[in-house]
Amino acid sequence: MDMFLYMDLDTMVHRLDPRTKLLLMLLSFALGVMYKNIVVLLAVLLIVLVYGEMGHILSNLKRIRVVLIMITLFSVVIWSIAESGETRFLIFSLEGVLYGVMIAVKTNLMIVAGMIFLSTTKIEEIAEGLVKLKVPYRGAFAFSTAIRLVPMIVATSYTIIQAQKSRGLDLESGNLFEKIKKYVPLMIPTLVSVIRGTNVFSMALESKGFGYSNTRSNFLKIKMSGIDYLMLIIGLVIVAAASYLKFDPAAYNTLITLFPWGDFA
Amino acid sequence: MKDVFAMWKNTKMVVLVALSAGLYAALLIPFKGFVLIPGITEIRPASALPVVMGLLFGPAGAWGSAIGNLIGDFFGSLGIGSLFGFVGNFMFAYVPYKLWTNLGLVSKNDNEPDLKSGRKIGAYVVVSILGSAACALPIAFGLELLGMVPFAALGSIITINNSVPSVFLGIPIMLILYPRIKKWDLLWTDIMDEEDIPVAGKLSKIGGSVMTVSIIVGLVGGFLAAIGVGQALLYSGFGAGGDVGSAGVLAIAGIGTAGLIISSFIQSMPKAESEG
Secondary structure: OOOOOOOOOOOHHHHOOHHHHHHHHHHHHHHHHHOOEHHHHHHHHHHHHHHHHHOOOHHHHHOOHHHHHHHHHHHHHHHHHHOOOOOEEOOEEHHHHHHHHHHHHHHHHHHHHHHHHHHHOOHHHHHHHHHHOOOOHHHHHHHHHHHHHHHHHHHHHHHHHHHHHHOOOOOOOOOHHHHHHHHHHHHHHHHHHHHOOHHHHHHHHHHOOOOOOOOOOOOOOOOOOHHHHHHHHHHHHHHHHHHHHHHOHHHHHHHHHHOOOOEOO | OHHHHHHHHOHHHHHHHHHHHHHHHHHHHHHOOOEEEOOOEEOOHHHHHHHHHHHHHOHHHHHHHHHHHHHHHOOOOOOOHHHHHHHHHHHHHHHHHHHHHHOOOOOOOOOOOOOOOHHHHHHHHHHHHHHHHHHHHHHHHHHHHOOOOOHHHHHHHHHHHHHHHHHHOHHHHHHHHHHHHHHOOOOHHHHOOHHHOEOOOHHHHHHHHHHHHHHHHHHHHHHHHHHHOOOOOOOHHHHHOOOOOOHHHHHHHHHHHHHHHHHHHHOOOEHHHHHO
């Protein structure tokens, strides 16, 4: 069962330091938050997609396409009704449609940036990156362990469901709420089974020296290289250019003159 | 907030953070498709867990809730909202275990969360709803601040979406889990060093009251201010439009959020400082 988005490839983006990829993701979040302009947001989305293509992971867009499509439909429909505008058709306004498109691009931009980060970075790299960013080791350990536990917990619950089905439990019939009602009691053995392992897990960790020292060595070594600094510089230059465009009245007015329909600042 | 940081020195608490986070994420992920607000929230039966984890595992449950929600976001909705989601879900588990002892809802001499009396079940319902609201407040405030989602709509949807499972599913889960957790010596008060466990003293009670007032003022006051600028509650909020990012809403919700965080520090004093 492949639950995670990570794709094991050997590309330039995969080889980047996890800190670089994390910071690039945060920079794309910042750009998404900074603007309420369709043209600028689409340009940023294009840059993010080019970055994703460099990592050869855009095929993962298929796995999150339902989320992306729902965000777009929801935003466009809701805002086309909610936003007042001069150009109206029945209960919809053209200005609202454009505003909805802007919100959809903004939200999808951040989700795609997050997807690229997760598709190109292993869990252990994220954990080690967090440690290098001064997140305490124990916090990073809990984070990475929790992610590793998710498939195990899902597998445990699947086993419990199969066991109950073999005893005649009918989980297929009924509407959504009836199904939820049937699934809820199955949570309990999963919870009990997972929590019961706490003492053994703790002893196993301590027997391996967990907590002996705050500074730990790690098999996985991550190091910033020239390409990391180059990518960070490119990211910062893009943010600086976007900030200039945003805060220089002359430049911003030129943008609005060129695309008067796309700005909602 | 001493207990929140002191717990990391205890290996069993670290393990409980990982297990709580894994359980929460594993229950969140299958429902990612049942979307309420795309990219922001969905139907969450998993919301039954943070209050239970908070009351049983204390700070480990709070960290587990925050990390578990972040991991859940990894499956298709990681974005700027995840940062506020981290804080909100931390509070979802943190507020109940703090207010359980510090709000005077249960007897000082019998404050174990075993839900064996009507008074304790009532207290559970109260702290669950306050925890749900404490989760909604920073998330709705943050996304209003960024001008992404209307405060009134998001705040009300999250509060209800969290309250219903945490009350209706949380109580039976708690009744079943508590005796086992107690038997296995996994209650956070049994695991942590005594000097790190806060007790209900004068300062703690003040902190608990400030926390409650901050949640109610921040959320309800924020709703009233938001309605004043044309927003509406629940899904009507998306149809109503209104001014997203207005100064009045941000001021009230911001004060509530700040009060929520500051009050956490006030009521975390260990025994000696709390009573001194």
